[in-house]
Amino acid sequence: MRIQVSCFATLSRYAPTDGFLEIKEGATPIDVIDQLSIPREEVKIVFVNGQNSGKEIELQEDDRVGIFPAIGGG
Amino acid sequence: MAKLLRINSKNKKIAYEELTGPYAGLGGRGLTSRVVRREVPPACHPLSAQNKLIVAPGLLTGTTAANTGRLSVGGKSPLTGTIKESNAGGTFSQKLAKMDIMGLILEDKPDPGSPFQTLFINKDGAELIEIPEITGLGTYDASARLFEKFGTKVGIMVIGPAGENTRLASSIQFTDPRGKPSRAAGRGGLGALMGSKKIKAIVIDSEGSKAPEMADREAFKAAAKRWAEILVNHPVTGQGLPSYGTSILINIINEAGTLPTKNFRSGRFDKASDISGEKMVEFINKRKGIAREGCHAGCIIQCSQSYNDENGEYLTSGFEYETVWAFGSNLLISDIDHIAMLDRLCDDLGLDTIETGTTLAMAMEAGILPWGDGLKAIELLKRVHDPKDYLGAIIGNGTSFTAEAFGVDRVPVVKKQSLPAYDPRAAKGVGVTYATTPMGGDHTAGYAICQNILKVGGDIDPLGKEGNIEISKNLQIATAAVDATGFCLFVAFAVLDTDDSLDTIAKLISSRFGKNFTAEDIAKTGIEILKDEYSFNRDAGFTAAHDQLPDFFINEELPPHNVKWDFTAEELQKAKIEI
Structure with missing residues (x-):
C-alpha cells in the first residue's frame, strides 16, 4: 500500500523523491524509518496524520507521515 | 554596588540609587515587574506622566555564563493596559551589567511639543541631550548616525517613527553585535511608552568600566563550564536552532x-x-x-x-x-x-x-x-x-x-x-498561556509547545484538555524565573531535559552573588514575579472574564483536526498562581 512521507530539517535528504512510499501491510513508522535508511537515533518525532501517535502504530493506506529530528524554536 | 539609574524625562534630573530594600537582589523581569507594581498606579493611563519605563539586565547578565545577555523592558503596556515585560537581545544589556547598572527607570513626561532627547550613559555619568537630526528617522538610519557620533562600540536602544508617534504596536529596537537594530522588545507597545517620555534613544558606552567580580570565582567558573556543556549537548540548543x-x-x-x-x-x-x-x-x-x-x-x-x-x-x-x-x-x-x-x-x-x-x-x-x-x-x-x-x-x-x-x-x-x-485549539497548552498570562496573548510566557508538539520536557496531548492547565502554570512560573536571570528563553529546551540543569543555574547565581541560592529558590522567584504581575492587573481592573480566548475559537472547528477551544474561564483560573 502507498503512504505519503515527508522528512524534515537534517532528515530531509532521506525523503522519497516524489513524497510517496510503498509499504507492506501492517508496517509501522519504525518500518518506514528503516526502509528509508534513516538512523533510528536521529528521529525524535513522528507525526501520523498530524498526530504524535508513536512509532509503533499500524499505518493505513494514504496515511500522511512526517518524520523530524529534535526541533525547537519559538 | 549594583545601582539603579533614575531619569526624570521632564526636569532632566538623573540620580543613581543603590539597589536596596524591595529591589535588593532582583534582576530582569523580577526588577521591572517589582518597580511597576510599587511605583506605577495600576489605573493610570499608560502614556501619562505616572507610567514608568524600566530597563533591566538579568541577574547573570555580564558574566561569562553562556546565553545570559538578555534584557527585560517593563512598564504598564500602552497596548494591553496590563503590566508588561518584553524581553530582548542585543548588546545593550551586557553593557549595562558591565557598568553594574541593574536598572534604568524613565519617569515623568515632558510638556507637549517638547523635543526628543537621547540619553547617553558612560563611565563619567549620564546626560540627556538633543540630537534633532535623528528625530523622525527609522531605527536603521538613527542607529547609524548614533554610531557615527558615539563610536561603533556603543550599545543602542532606539524607537522608530511608530514609537515617536505613540502607536500602540510599537517596539523598542536594540542593536546587535553587527550594529543592526534588529533585536526587539516587541510586544505590548513599549515603544509608545518610550515615545511618550520623548526619549528617542539610549546610548551606552561601557568602555573603561570594570565589570563586577564574581563572589566565588572558581565555583562560578565550574558552574559556567557545566552550563555550556548542557546547552551544547542538547540536540535542540546544540544542533537544531x-x-x-x-x-x-x-x-x-x-x-x-x-x-x-x-x-x-x-x-x-x-x-x-x-x-x-x-x-x-x-x-x-x-x-x-x-x-x-x-x-x-x-x-x-x-x-x-x-x-x-x-x-x-x-x-x-x-x-x-x-x-x-x-x-x-x-x-x-x-x-x-x-x-x-x-x-x-x-x-x-x-x-x-x-x-x-x-x-x-x-x-x-x-x-x-x-x-x-x-x-x-x-x-x-x-x-x-x-x-x-x-x-x-x-x-x-x-x-x-x-x-x-x-x-x-x-x-x-x-x-x-x-x-x-x-x-490554541490544536495546541491547548499554549492556548492556556495565551488566556491566562499577565502579559496578554503571548506564547513565550508559558511555551507548552515543548510538551504539546516538540516532546521536550514531557508529552501532553495538544488536542485534549488533560494536563494542559498544569503544564502552562508550571511553565509560567519557570519562565518568569528565567526572565529574571538574563538567560535566553531557549535555554529551556536543554533545561527541561537535563537533570542537573536547575542545580547548575542555582550554583551560577550563588557563586555570582555569594549567597545560598537553591533550585527551589528558582521556582520561588517565578512565583514572586507572577504575584507582582497578577496583583497589578487586578488593581488595573482585570478580572477572570478577561482570561479567555475570542469566541470564534470556541465556536469554530479548526481543520485538519476539527477541534474547538473548550476550556471555561473558570477552569482557566487554575493556571494562575494565587495572589
Missing part, C-alpha cells in the same frame, strides 16, 4: 495542524515549505548571507541570521519563526522575500512583527488589502512612516484598534494583544 534558526518550526507546526493560516481559519498552509527554515537557509547560503549568528556575545545557540535580498545586499536579521508566520501563512503570503521586507520595515519603523502581521490580517479581512499580496502589504506598512497618514496611524495601533476601525469581528487577541504562531 543553530542550523536552521527558529523557522525550523514552520514545517513541524504545519504538520501538527496548528500553523494558523488565513487569520486562524486552518491549521495547515499548503505553501508552508516555501517559507520554512530549510528554505530560508537555502536562500541565505545562495546569497552569501550568514545562516547562524547570536544576538549577543556569549551566545551558544546562534539562532539568528543575516538575510540578504536577491542582489546579495543585507536586508534583515533576527528573522524569526513568529515573524515568518505573522506575515506568511497568516496572510497567505508565500514569497519569503516579501516577508523579509515586512520584517525589515517593522524593525525600521519600530513595530512589533507579531502584532503587525495580525493587524495586516485585519486589513485583509476588511478588504483594504487582498489576501496573499505581499507587495501591497509592504506598500501599506510603509504608510506608518508618515505621522499625518491616517491609515498608517490606524495600522500602527495594532490588531484590536484596526479591527475596531473597520468593523472586523474575527480578532485574534487576548487583552488586546495579538496571538502568535500556534492555533
Whole structure:
C-alpha cells in the first residue's frame, strides 16, 4: 500500500523523491524509518496524520507521515 | 554596588540609587515587574506622566555564563493596559551589567511639543541631550548616525517613527553585535511608552568600566563550564536552532495542524515549505548571507541570521519563526522575500512583527488589502512612516484598534494583544498561556509547545484538555524565573531535559552573588514575579472574564483536526498562581 512521507530539517535528504512510499501491510513508522535508511537515533518525532501517535502504530493506506529530528524554536 | 539609574524625562534630573530594600537582589523581569507594581498606579493611563519605563539586565547578565545577555523592558503596556515585560537581545544589556547598572527607570513626561532627547550613559555619568537630526528617522538610519557620533562600540536602544508617534504596536529596537537594530522588545507597545517620555534613544558606552567580580570565582567558573556543556549537548540548543534558526518550526507546526493560516481559519498552509527554515537557509547560503549568528556575545545557540535580498545586499536579521508566520501563512503570503521586507520595515519603523502581521490580517479581512499580496502589504506598512497618514496611524495601533476601525469581528487577541504562531485549539497548552498570562496573548510566557508538539520536557496531548492547565502554570512560573536571570528563553529546551540543569543555574547565581541560592529558590522567584504581575492587573481592573480566548475559537472547528477551544474561564483560573 502507498503512504505519503515527508522528512524534515537534517532528515530531509532521506525523503522519497516524489513524497510517496510503498509499504507492506501492517508496517509501522519504525518500518518506514528503516526502509528509508534513516538512523533510528536521529528521529525524535513522528507525526501520523498530524498526530504524535508513536512509532509503533499500524499505518493505513494514504496515511500522511512526517518524520523530524529534535526541533525547537519559538 | 549594583545601582539603579533614575531619569526624570521632564526636569532632566538623573540620580543613581543603590539597589536596596524591595529591589535588593532582583534582576530582569523580577526588577521591572517589582518597580511597576510599587511605583506605577495600576489605573493610570499608560502614556501619562505616572507610567514608568524600566530597563533591566538579568541577574547573570555580564558574566561569562553562556546565553545570559538578555534584557527585560517593563512598564504598564500602552497596548494591553496590563503590566508588561518584553524581553530582548542585543548588546545593550551586557553593557549595562558591565557598568553594574541593574536598572534604568524613565519617569515623568515632558510638556507637549517638547523635543526628543537621547540619553547617553558612560563611565563619567549620564546626560540627556538633543540630537534633532535623528528625530523622525527609522531605527536603521538613527542607529547609524548614533554610531557615527558615539563610536561603533556603543550599545543602542532606539524607537522608530511608530514609537515617536505613540502607536500602540510599537517596539523598542536594540542593536546587535553587527550594529543592526534588529533585536526587539516587541510586544505590548513599549515603544509608545518610550515615545511618550520623548526619549528617542539610549546610548551606552561601557568602555573603561570594570565589570563586577564574581563572589566565588572558581565555583562560578565550574558552574559556567557545566552550563555550556548542557546547552551544547542538547540536540535542540546544540544542533537544531543553530542550523536552521527558529523557522525550523514552520514545517513541524504545519504538520501538527496548528500553523494558523488565513487569520486562524486552518491549521495547515499548503505553501508552508516555501517559507520554512530549510528554505530560508537555502536562500541565505545562495546569497552569501550568514545562516547562524547570536544576538549577543556569549551566545551558544546562534539562532539568528543575516538575510540578504536577491542582489546579495543585507536586508534583515533576527528573522524569526513568529515573524515568518505573522506575515506568511497568516496572510497567505508565500514569497519569503516579501516577508523579509515586512520584517525589515517593522524593525525600521519600530513595530512589533507579531502584532503587525495580525493587524495586516485585519486589513485583509476588511478588504483594504487582498489576501496573499505581499507587495501591497509592504506598500501599506510603509504608510506608518508618515505621522499625518491616517491609515498608517490606524495600522500602527495594532490588531484590536484596526479591527475596531473597520468593523472586523474575527480578532485574534487576548487583552488586546495579538496571538502568535500556534492555533490554541490544536495546541491547548499554549492556548492556556495565551488566556491566562499577565502579559496578554503571548506564547513565550508559558511555551507548552515543548510538551504539546516538540516532546521536550514531557508529552501532553495538544488536542485534549488533560494536563494542559498544569503544564502552562508550571511553565509560567519557570519562565518568569528565567526572565529574571538574563538567560535566553531557549535555554529551556536543554533545561527541561537535563537533570542537573536547575542545580547548575542555582550554583551560577550563588557563586555570582555569594549567597545560598537553591533550585527551589528558582521556582520561588517565578512565583514572586507572577504575584507582582497578577496583583497589578487586578488593581488595573482585570478580572477572570478577561482570561479567555475570542469566541470564534470556541465556536469554530479548526481543520485538519476539527477541534474547538473548550476550556471555561473558570477552569482557566487554575493556571494562575494565587495572589
